[in-house]
Amino acid sequence: MALLEIRNLSRRFGDYTAVDNISLSIEAGEFFTLLGPSGCGKTTLLRMIAGFDVPDAGQILLDGVDLTGVPPEQRPVRTVFQNYALFPHMTVAQNIAFPLEMAKTPKGEIQTKVDEALEDVRLTGFAARYPHELSGGQRQRVSIARALVTHPKLLLLDEPLSALDAQLREQMQIELINLQKEVGITFIYVTHDQAEALALSHRIAVMNKGTVEQLDEPTRIYSYPQSRFVADFIGTCNLFDGTITQIEGNTMWLDVPSMGMVKTSTVPDARVGAKGTIALRPEKTLVSAEIVRGVADENHFDGHVKELLYMGGVTVYIVETEGGARLETLLANSAIGRPRFFEVGDAVDVAWRIDAGHFIVDGAHG
Numbered sequence: 001m002a003l004l005e006i007r008n009l010s011r012r013f014g015d016y017t018a019v020d021n022i023s024l025s026i027e028a029g030e031f032f033t034l035l036g037p038s039g040c041g042k043t044t045l046l047r048m049i050a051g052f053d054v055p056d057a058g059q060i061l062l063d064g065v066d067l068t069g070v071p072p073e074q075r076p077v078r079t080v081f082q083n084y085a086l087f088p089h090m091t092v093a094q095n096i097a098f099p100l101e102m103a104k105t106p107k108g109e110i111q112t113k114v115d116e117a118l119e120d121v122r123l124t125g126f127a128a129r130y131p132h133e134l135s136g137g138q139r140q141r142v143s144i145a146r147a148l149v150t151h152p153k154l155l156l157l158d159e160p161l162s163a164l165d166a167q168l169r170e171q172m173q174i175e176l177i178n179l180q181k182e183v184g185i186t187f188i189y190v191t192h193d194q195a196e197a198l199a200l201s202h203r204i205a206v207m208n209k210g211t212v213e214q215l216d217e218p219t220r221i222y223s224y225p226q227s228r229f230v231a232d233f234i235g236t237c238n239l240f241d242g243t244i245t246q247i248e249g250n251t252m253w254l255d256v257p258s259m260g261m262v263k264t265s266t267v268p269d270a271r272v273g274a275k276g277t278i279a280l281r282p283e284k285t286l287v288s289a290e291i292v293r294g295v296a297d298e299n300h301f302d303g304h305v306k307e308l309l310y311m312g313g314v315t316v317y318i319v320e321t322e323g324g325a326r327l328e329t330l331l332a333n334s335a336i337g338r339p340r341f342f343e344v345g346d347a348v349d350v351a352w353r354i355d356a357g358h359f360i361v362d363g364a365h366g
């Protein structure tokens, strides 16, 4: 049995549906992420799990028990918010001890539990400080310690790192992965940052307009987006509309206006005449100065470099094919003595393996 089961959950505000008939289940010990653009319903969903908001329809079951009517403080669920929400007049230790005191934990146990929680978030020695004497990252660690100290079954984190700068975020991401492994508590993490979701999660639910568009492991979300929305939202992706003209075993031929015939791997719901979109990641393409044709398991197109973006480790090249299609490609600047490989105007060949482009059949979602 799943730890958390959400069944046909909906929440409307007036005639606006913020959460639209969502069903999903989360296993014990998972690092589960809700990912989606601003306003897609992530916080609303989280608030209903915590009990701060009441669904208009559907059920939430924890360990098989329906949570309808259970007040937030009686749910084995804790939430960490973006804005820390620490008590400014209390020390770190007093902040962390607060939920234990509310739960009438014996005095003798409180000290030990607070010390353990401080150790979990690597803040041993900070017990006597006040929130204003801490950095942003340290404050957020205190919030997490305070949420973990009662050993909830579920920890909800709503954009907990979004107030931190890029470098600190990355460090905190690594700490969160380790912390979740150590304490073994199920995390439901909310973010609109796709890179963060990919880095942290065991599974991701990609949300759009109150619904879940795709629920999968990070590598599958990235490599096999099920809808145009997911392909576009997760990382950079070239998207080309086309029509299937031929299917032979594992290979399909697609007619793409502005490019011509493009081959991709066959997808389950493919049939000749069906329209859809090819999703192709820049790093799956190869740009070279040599014009190549007729390699059986690759696509090749002639083009010119239209624009380039030097980014240090890599250079992004926008290549325009003879038919007028624009492709974003990427090359690592790894050759010794070469800051980059091409200049604007250079004639190039863009190639990618048949299985590098993923075809999304129209109407498959979103």
Ligand SMILES: Nc1ncnc2c1ncn2[C@@H]1O[C@H](COP(=O)(O)OP(=O)(O)OP(=O)(O)O)[C@@H](O)[C@H]1O
Binding pocket: 013, 018, 036, 037, 038, 039, 040, 041, 042, 043, 044, 045, 192
């Ligand atoms: N109390 C409320 N009353 C009316 N509308 C609300 C209320 N709470 C949320 N909404 C609306 O519901 C939609 C979903 O909001 P929600 O806060 O869940 O989005 P989110 O995915 O968390 O976005 P963000 O990434 O910006 O935090 C939004 O359009 C929002 O305006």
Ligand SMILES: [Mg+2]
Binding pocket: 042, 043, 044
């Ligand atoms: Mg939100």
